[in-house]
Amino acid sequence: MTQVRWGLVSTANINRRLIPAIRQSARGEMVAVASRSQASAEAYAAEWEIPRAFGSYQAMLNSDEIDAVYISLPNHLHAEWTIKALQAGKHVLCEKPFALSLDEVDQMIATAEATGCVLAEAFMYRHHPQTKLVGEWVRNGRLGEITLIRATFNFDISGDPDNVRLVPEYGGGCLWDVGVYPISLAQFLMGRLPDWVAGSQWVGDKEVDEVFSGHLHYANEDGDCAAQISASFRTPWHTFAEVLGTNGRLELNRPFVGLDDSQRRLTFYPRQGEPQEIPVPEKELYLGEVEDMHDAILAGTAPYISLTETHNHVKTVLALYKAAATRQIVTL
Ligand SMILES: NC(=O)c1ccc[n+]([C@@H]2O[C@H](COP(=O)([O-])OP(=O)(O)OC[C@H]3O[C@@H](n4cnc5c(N)ncnc54)[C@H](OP(=O)(O)O)[C@@H]3O)[C@@H](O)[C@H]2O)c1
Structure with a gap:
């Protein structure tokens, strides 16, 4: 594996920053977007020239066409969809704030450990x-x-x-x-x-x-x-x-x-x-957070922002x- 195939969980506004960064990285491929409706996913995919559009988040997670997802949902959905993505075997870059309770953070970390997938908080700066x-x-x-x-x-x-x-x-x-x-x-x-x-x-x-x-x-x-x-x-x-x-x-x-x-x-x-x-x-x-995910997924390095730090933020x-x-x- 030399490339990470990315999917976006939602059509959020902030995606407009991640998409160019994924494309700028030689090891990233912008493959799919998922939305709560097929029409919205297709319109977004056409606007951003993304090859695949899914009409539900779970449908994209079930696909074997992607390796990693970017969770750009409203804050209360970060934990739920991070856990579902990890359980589907996808690596996850999750927007800040990571979750809204320490129980959620602990479950997210435990799921990453159980599945062996990379999990990191998206703090680009x-x-x-x-x-x-x-x-x-x-x-x-x-x-x-x-x-x-x-x-x-x-x-x-x-x-x-x-x-x-x-x-x-x-x-x-x-x-x-x-x-x-x-x-x-x-x-x-x-x-x-x-x-x-x-x-x-x-x-x-x-x-x-x-x-x-x-x-x-x-x-x-x-x-x-x-x-x-x-x-x-x-x-x-x-x-x-x-x-x-x-x-x-x-x-x-x-x-x-x-x-x-x-x-x-x-x-x-x-x-x-x-x-x-x-x-x-x-x-x-x-670009830094995307390259860091690529290092972690492709080379097995620890994500630059540790999950202990993330736990401490929350x-x-x-x-x-x-x-x-x-x-x-x-x-x-
Ligand atoms: N790192 C940064 O620079 C940065 C900057 C801005 C925001 N953020 C973070 O990124 C996340 C998204 O922020 P945003 O401003 O980009 O969000 P946004 O434009 O409001 O988009 C959120 C997306 O979530 C989906 N969604 C699912 N359930 C929803 C619901 N009940 N209500 C509204 N949307 C729902 C929608 O996508 P579909 O309709 O396609 O399903 C929507 O487009 C937040 O956690 C925020 O803290 C980070």
Whole structure:
């Protein structure tokens, strides 16, 4: 096997990013799309020049024409269809948030282990050279002791009241949707779960959080550290992150999304002296997660984002929601 034959589980908007990445990889083949209706699958397949169209997700999973699937369903369906895909012997790249409960995460991981199929969470920015570089700066001590991570992901959903992100039973809410990016950055840079979290939220009339801010506390022998994360559906589009250490500060103007690498800025503000622009190699944002799946499926390497990290992402979100709802600190 030298090529991975991909199928898309749904006609979701985000597929438009994965399809070019799969086609860009020499080891990927864009073979099929499945939708809840045959007409929708065929229309989508024609638009994107995908050879096969299936009128149900299960029909595509039953097909021996595909090896791997991309789960781009609304959040509440990630676990169900990931498990069904794994049981059908398909490798799975599942969108964030991976699942909405730890029971679901555990079942997904157990099914991957039982079937021997590859399972990974789709956090495209984690594979970008900029994120890896920031990780190296933290781990090799160039920033000194890390004292604070601040990260945010905001956008404005107010013109789209029917968006699935506003449906509580679909796993709606800004923390599940975009707050997971700052949380995953903190998990990556700190390498572990926070010891405790606090959170506050604004729940709108759709009964999901539309603004969320959280405090993730990491106890250290040499001095405690925190991550301040925030997410919003109610403010203009804005992403930002900074990592502060005893030797200086790294600032990222586009830490999570952005197809045009020329707009990214990674700036180091040293303890003394002038700010320095840090050059970052360019890379197509969604290609890394696809290549990582190909490595795992074809060469047997472990996925770059471990399932332990993924478990921790969901655990942190749930703890933050509990903290906000109870106005109490929640220990992890
Ligand atoms: N990594 C990223 O950059 C990124 C960006 C955006 C979104 N995401 C994630 O990707 C996932 C999809 O987001 P999206 O905005 O692309 O979704 P979307 O455009 O709303 O599409 C979701 C698809 O799911 C299918 N579906 C099945 N049951 C559904 C239901 N009850 N209601 C609505 N749709 C249903 C539909 O496809 P059919 O009609 O064809 O069955 C629909 O097209 C989410 O988990 C989100 O968090 C990731």
